[in-house]
Amino acid sequence: MRSLREIHVIWGRNMRKLTRVPMLLFFSLFQPLLFLVLFSQVFSSMAKLPGFGYDNYLQFLVPTIVGLTALNSAFQSGMGMVTDMDAGLLDKFLIAPIRRSSILLGKIAADATRMAIQSSLIIVVSFIMGARFKTGILGILAMILIAVLFGIAWAGISNVVALRTRNAELTMLIGILITFPILFLSTGFMPSALLPSWLDTVAKFNPITYLVAALRALVNEGWVWTAIWQCLAVTAGLAAVTLTAATRAFRKVIS
């Protein structure tokens, strides 16, 4: 109970910051929105290719963009960590009589909330653009949940970078440098069948492929539980690695 209260205080502070600086909410939305609008137009004729398998490119693209939003938002998490360290705010949290885990969990809860809001906005925009969601409202909620969980696992990477470099610009730069290639080395923009075979092999080892597969199934096919469970398993494995590394980096900074 006490921990919940502490987490709530930290979460509340981050949320208040989000309302005070709306830029923090829209910062990581620009690129996904741009991709959503541009790619769905530029690649629209791709749907005519044999073996593509989807009615139109927008239906195929929306899940990728929802995932991308979570990835971008994840790197915002590390930047927030650097800002808090630089401003001496992390120290203020550390000398308060609260659990260290509450500081991290409060931050994760705030990151998750932000990712959920951002994913919802993307889904609304896609709907306006004509995308339709096979699994309805429940499926949309499941999509948001899956994207948020994956985003939290990804945020672990950004926090490791942040805690090691203590430099916001570098954290953002490394975030972009990691996210971009990994995104294009997945099935995010092209179905597996149409990828060159080497890329198809690489994509099979890419966690983002599993995220996109689960989200894509929910949008286009229905409750494909194999895809969903695979994605959750990959997310759990990824989170185990990244969040352990982040916790370790955090401990190092505060000792």
Add this chain to the structure above:
Amino acid sequence: MAILEATDLVKIYPGDVKAVDGISFTVEEGEVFGFLGPNGAGKTTTIRIGVTLLALTSGTFVIDGIDVRQRPEEVRRRIGYAAQSVGVDDDLTGRENLILQGRLHGMSSRDAGAKADGLLQVIDLEDAANRRAGTFSGGMRKRLDLAQALVHHPRLLFLDEPTTGLDPQNRRALWSYLRELNQSGVTIFLTTQYLEEADVLCGRLAIIDHGQIKVEGSPTELKAALGGDMVTVTLPREAATESPAVGEPGTDGPLERTRAVLADVDGCSSVTVHENSVSVILRDGGAQLADLVRALDAAAVPVARLELAEPTLDDVFLKHTGERLRVDEVRPPSRVVGRRRGERA
């Protein structure tokens, strides 16, 4: 009763950097105790160990009977800490910053709000309470930061260079506030590199340099212990740098001659040579000044200036460290944010 007891404190940073080298000191309940020393002396390291932000290498640090290593959370309830650089959230208002601190210390929203309002009045920020802290001037931010450290009624307040970066007017205002705070029963442990600040605020202080405490006592005691007045003989810059004449072995330069003359005068002690001046402590001060001038004259030392002054903490510092504690008294704040408008000292 001692509220803080540090014994044989050592902190070695990675790379074998010894920041604190065997420090022992106590702070009594109700006093203002200070560390006076230059940058890099180990002041901040000591404070960060005390506020549980940094692990010590060896020794003990006990606050109110509690070892900071064994029960850090208990220690955190009893202390307040304002770091050298201000720790306020620019995106929150002044009031929200204070409420957040109260909430982090387990207060209900209502209690934290009431406490915040009271503190805003005390630190004279009522008018700016609902403005974002990012718009505050340096002085306002410093006051807000101090108030943040007080929300939960700490018994012991750690202040790391509380007035660094403030202009003289704001500095004096903060001093008088800190004195009031101390009179209300809060024990204060502060660090400073400003001589005047140590003199004005501290009941007792320790001079710290290169990770070690050189001497400890009240400012008055420390100055009296020098045993007289301070005389400084300054040579013309050209004469001071003149080297001994070539071909005349055994002849010293003017600076060295001055030192020798002064060391010979009866009642002189602690002769220290600086760049182009020599200072001594003269037991009977003014009465002996004539002797000193005659001796200088006899040795044909070119004198640019002669000063006689009551000893200052800088002289105490000089005696115990061999160097002067020279600090530009007004430095730019570490973070310049906001405007001056609406600020009151």
